[in-house]
Amino acid sequence: MKKIWDVHGGIHPPENKSQSLSKAIVTAPIAPQLTLPLSQHIGAPAKAIVNIGDSVLKGQCIAEAVGPVSVPLHAPTSGTIVAIEQRTIPHASGLEDNCIVIESNGNDEWRERHPIADFRSLDKNMLIDIIRNAGISGMGGAGFPTSVKLDTRDDIAIDTLVLNATECEPYITADHSLMREYADDIATGVAILAKIIKPTKILFGIEDNKLDVVEGITAALAEHDFNTLTGLKTEAEVITFPTKYPSGGEKQLIQILTGKEVPSGGLPAELGIVCQNIGTAVAIKNAVCLDEPLISRITTVTGDAVNQPCNYEVLLGTPVEFLLAQSDYQANKSSRLIMGGPMMGFAVANTAVPIIKTTNCILAPTEQELPTPPPAQACIRCGMCAEACPASLLPQQLYWFAQGKELDKLEEHNIADCIECGACSYVCPSNIPLVQYYRASKVEIQQRKVDHQNAELAKERFEARQERLQRLEDEKIAARKARQAAAKLAAEQRGKEDERSVAVQAAVERVKAKKSQTETSTIPTATPVDSDDLVARAVAKRAAQQAEDAANPESKLIRAVESAQQRVTKSQARVVDAEASQDPNLAILKQAAEKAEAKLVATQQALNDFKEQNSAQE
Ligand code: SF4
Ligand code: SF4
Incomplete structure (x- = not known):
């Protein structure tokens, strides 16, 4: 049996998973309107390439990726673009953002597709291009563009592919149901990942509260010849480990399966590891083998305020209220609506917000089920938060710094390593919503970075402008001096010219005088007049030449x-x-x-x- 490691901290909240696992995955009907935020991933938002009034087919690209860390967006069904505007997005901030709205025509008509019979015929770059063009971003919750994660630097050798099938957060069973029903698709996605990454180890991590899927996943993986796919000796293993929240954090899972700790501020790739969620693996399989972009996902709808909790295969853009209606949602029973789980989720601002690529759960609890937390009390320095923290942080100190807005201290105490799991808040006897403070502080730190970058850019622009103005001023001064010098030279030349004119005039007068003398003389001469004329003309010519030279x-x-x-x-x-x-x-x-x-x-x-x-x- 493969050795596993434990991670620091962690908690064991009630799982509440069985409610939504009693049924098979249900395909949700198509909502009349689908709202698609242009930013459903980490990185630059996609840019709309359709206009209001355009007809679109299912799977058609409607927004293109902008820059290297971005993904495109596709129409989840056929219909008409009826709006491109700001709408409330599913985010803890409750803010609005740009969205494309499609009115379904009910036909659900696909664009032309080009399925690939054997993905083995494609090389790494071709496969990554397909994944990029299919708009796939991490479906475990983070939403990082998958193609970027797979396109590792040539100087970093990746030897381990970790599949995250942990799904440790209470209530959520999207990945569990996916493993129950789509084991073959998951295995094919893993095989494609193996062809891209060429690992020598494939570690498929599952918590021991999902043992029912281990056999199916193991059998599905055995269908693939990973040695041939990678050209190496590659071992694929399904590893189960004790259930503990939050073992599904990327760094935590890597430590559990490999014993390696991703350093603070570092990436798994630096340890030769790439980690992917199993939902992402299925999306990769659909994109590569079926030419189907990411337009739907599995989402759990659960909580005591819905009468039919289950997992839905739902089109992206479907309004939360439409999906809740499929589960017979009882609004009067619901204390609040949470997108995600009770630990890491956030309250939904309004029920019109859509399901997006990272929406793994809609939780509609009753007040009895998830009571509103009582008011926070003063910290009693019990240290329980530090014991629970899986990132080995000091939550109590982070709380003090967050309250005092001491952003530098927060950074020094590695707040960036906080995975916002909420374990500290869960155990705090003073009911301090610690994780809310950290989230707010992270936003402030991020904003400070953006402000600093903007200030640096503004400074650079100001300095460049000053430099340009100085250069222009210098050039003006130089040009003025040159003009003055030229004017002085011209004046000198004019003076000389005047002197020459006087001389010429005198010469001409002399010639005339000589000529008149000659005309009165009785002695004929050969050509005295011609000779003087020539001299005068030569002098005049020379003077004219000099005048021209001066000019x-x-x-x-x-x-x-x-x-x-x-x-x-x-x-x-x-x-x-x-x-x-x-x-x-x-x-x-x-x-x-x-x-x-x-x-x-x-x-x-x-x-x-x-x-x-x-x-x-x-
Ligand atoms: S668990 Fe709560 S009360 Fe205890 S030290 Fe941490 S913040 Fe303070
Ligand atoms: S929310 Fe952050 S500080 Fe609190 S336990 Fe989780 S990782 Fe630690």
Whole structure:
């Protein structure tokens, strides 16, 4: 027999499970309207991809996953989208959130499906894709996207697959009835998980208050050749252990079955372990083998205020009141409605809230059955809460810190490890609702983290803006300086131009005077007038050229480069001629050619510098 380990603490509340186990699972009828919150899982809410008025088929995707930690949502039946709006969601906060509302057309018509005859033909990535696209998240209550949990890092070897069939909370029998009636589906889901994870050990953990299913589960698992599926020597074992609440906590179950403790803040994968709920295993089987996404689940409806307690296979989105009506709910007898069990569940804000992927139970107790807790008294420091805590925390101290809003102290005392099982509250003789304090504190801690992240982001944005403004200011100053320098240069050039104009004018006057002298002379001359004209024109041309250069310094540099290039060409031609004629001046000519080349390089460099400077200023 496999060795098992005990976990610290735990309690033994009345089980109250037999009431809902007297009947087989009942398929609940389709409600006229189904309300589907876009956030039914841990992670980013899905994004609606349908519009009001759209017709949808059963199994059609109506909201897509957003980001890596998210899952899509599918229509649980065929009908019309009649609303996409804020509605009260099934959450302890009683808040509203975005929901898609489908009005059923009563046909329950499936979209086209592509069942797979043999999942063994698919590889790990294909199987994970199917699970992701089927919108599967953990059905044991946490709602973490299953594909994310299965897509483990390559550097972490997973050797153990744990199946959580503990269902330790009183009243809830959804998993128990699933094991009674769907053992083969569970085993097929386990086989698919084994193909993905390739573990060497498969540990199927069941509390000893469900011994009636052990034989069926063992036989169903024996139908699969796990060695072939994993390519390893893989052993699958069904392990029973003494009933104690809350043995179904993931960390607690892992410790019971393996003796390994998941460190504070750590994940089972760090110990080479992946843990999955058996409801999730069935959802995986349906998705992979039947091409059916997660659109329904098994939910227990129980408590003395319902006349027909049982387990329902119910479509997601079904209003709680509709499901209760199937069990002949007596509202006048009910003290309150609880979604989940009496230990970890929360009061339902109104009966219109829907069944979602994580709803394992609707509990309608009478006052006699679950009396309203008496008012809390002062803590008497009895220490019973610490004895009961399965996470080995100090609930009494956490209570003090929570009351004082000492969030840092709460974090130092590992409040994150609290699984909110309520065992401490259950044993507290002062009736202090300890777990309520921890839940509220966790929300505050989470909010503080979000606020801190937002503040950091705002700071980063502010600093980036300041940096950008400073850069723009620097650029403005540089541009202003460049403009001033250019203006100064232009003014200087204009001054020189004026001087040149005066000189040119004087030259022209001189030429005119000379010409008039010549015209009065009797001695004819060859071309004195033409010569002076040429000089004047040359001077004027040069002045015009200089004026143009002042206005456009680049053209001057371009001409300088062209001129240098011509000199290089000429000097090189001279060297070639000299070599051919064995001219004794060859060495001098070569030196001249080298100088011309150097001059060309320098001129070219000046032009490049000027261009770069110009483009920087622009
Ligand atoms: S069980 Fe209650 S009374 Fe006792 S130490 Fe804990 S909080 Fe105080
Ligand atoms: S609710 Fe938290 S502190 Fe209380 S017993 Fe459970 S794990 Fe411990």
